[in-house]
Amino acid sequence: MTRQRVKVKRRNEKFVQRTATRIWQEQASAENPYIAGSCRCHGYDLLELMSGRSYVDVLYLLFRGELPGKDESGLLESLMISMINPGPRHPATRAAMNAGVSKTDPVHILPVALTVMGGSHLGAGEVEAAMRFLRKQGGSDPGTLASELLQNPMPEQGEDWCLAPGFGRRFGSAERLPGEIARRLAALPGSGAGLRWGCAFADALAAQRLGWLNTGVVASVLVDLGFHPRDGAGIFQLLSAPGLLAHGLELANKPVTAMPYVDDEHYVIEKR
Amino acid sequence: MLSKNGKSDTRFWDAQRGVIHSSNGGWLAGKGVFCHGYDMLEDLVGKASYFQVLMLNVLGYLPERRLADWLEAAYICMSWPDPRIWCNHIGALSGSVRTSAVAASVAGALAADSSMYGGRTFLAGVDFIQSALAEREARASVEDIVANELKRHRGKVKIMGYARPLAHGDERIVALEEVADRLGFRVGRHLQLAYDIEAILQRDFGESMNICGYVSAFLSDQGCKAEELYRMSVLCVTSGVTACYIDAREKPPEAFLPLRCDDIEYRGQAARELP
Secondary structure (H helix, E strand, O other): OOOOOOOOOOOOOOOOOOOOOOOOOEEEOOOOOEEEEEEEOOEEEEHHHHOOOOOHHHHHHHOOOOOOOHHHHHHHHHHHHHOOOOOOHHHHHHHHHHHHHOOOOOHHHHHHHHHOOOOOOOOOOHHHHHHHHHHHOOOOOOHHHHHHHHHOOOOOOOOEEEEOOOOOEEOOOOOOHHHHHHHHHHHHOOOHHHHHHHHHHHHHHHOOOOEEEEEHHHHHHHHHHOOOOOHHHHHHHHHHHHHHHHHHHHHHHHHHOOOOOOOHHHHHEEEO | EEOOOOOOOOOOHHHOOOOEOOOEEEOOOEEEEOHHHHHHHHHHOOOHHHHHHHHHHHOOOOOOHHHHHHHHHHHHHHOOOOOHHHHHHHHHHHHHHOHHHHHHHHHHHOOOOOOOOOHHHHHHHHHHHHHHHHHHHOOOHHHHHHHHHHHHHOOOOOOOOOOOEEEEHHHHHHHHHHHHHHHHOOOHHHHHHHHHHHHOOOOOOOOOOOOOOHHHHHHOOOOOOOHHHHHOOOOHHHHHHHHHHHHOOOOOOOOOOOOHHHHEEOOOOOOOOOO
């Protein structure tokens, strides 16, 4: 069946004439309207921020619109240090290393790795859901909720299990470091209800060898600092970027043989 | 699960260490290159089309040539060299700052992984038409199916596959219908229902089916699942992105829609001193 040719016409939506931003103001220089003479971030002059505030403060300012207090800044900086490197076994880091050793143009190493870091398992794609989970469940009793969720059927043996966004087990066990990081972050003066609730929830799961995942730790801090869930994925990628890039570049100057290549004896083509 | 010595049972992961189990195929030096049971160089090169092999890698079986030809035609409909389209715009911006052609093209493809346009829309498009057909075959009327869908969106025509963004009407459907006719495809149950829904939306709202709705219904009739169609369309926008990259790349840097400082409207905090 072929119908008659349709008449196509534009909807004439009203698009804005100029893009608007509340974040950044560029004042044109006197001699050239395309060249900025000054830049302000949420009203603060960039050059003054350079000399007067830390990188962490300005990062917070970019997203939240106001400079952080000492406690908020301290919490964010501790989180940034704790998440600076997913480690050489994380699939995103391995992607960076794989690109590096195979002589991918170095400008692509970080985008490649961050794309992999966008996954919904152990990656940025899980953080928004974890933030929404923490915001929604923050008023509930963590022990009761844990008992309810544990009624759900467990996965087959040999699968990671994410009981709730940001909480689960890997390789059959609860992860140790995220739990310890969360405990230390929760002890900082900038921490809030998100971290406290998350720690209690993780404690209630511990007997089942479940606990914090890194995604949950980041989500809880971002909730405590007042970030919107939509910000979570990108900030998680940002936090992990230094480690991803460092590992990729470490391999970039080495021969292609510097990483394992599975030989034919260990490459099994399965029949369907 | 804990083993008897109190340690976690990691036997599943231990069995995967250092070994790749592929369901697809691969290159075994001296033996050949295999793809879902085919010897790629003996059975496919020069004998199957690129789109047949693309579909083989997604579906796990080699589709008939005419279906691959139809998909190739659909790809042409889903990418054209207009830099106003969002993914193509990114290609042009990439060209203006001299990225590589590959970086520009994959950036555009990534941008089109969108709920508004590009291949991701097929996930909802296929879900809708397949659910609608299930309802229809459970004796719901087409009028009821449309009414229920409108109710879910507070009376607005927000049915994936209908009401094209930016324009009324979609000339690409006519082009693809002609290809389908020429290749000998008949209208199946999904596509017929899609037309019936369109007739109601046209009558009541002046809205018509868009290419997402047509492709979703057509390929549902060919047995495709939503995720399969999404996977077959991963690069559907890239040729237009590359074209827009090249156009900008061959002009002076930053010549693509340059912005003066006052072309951005600042609505934030007034200038203030650091505390």
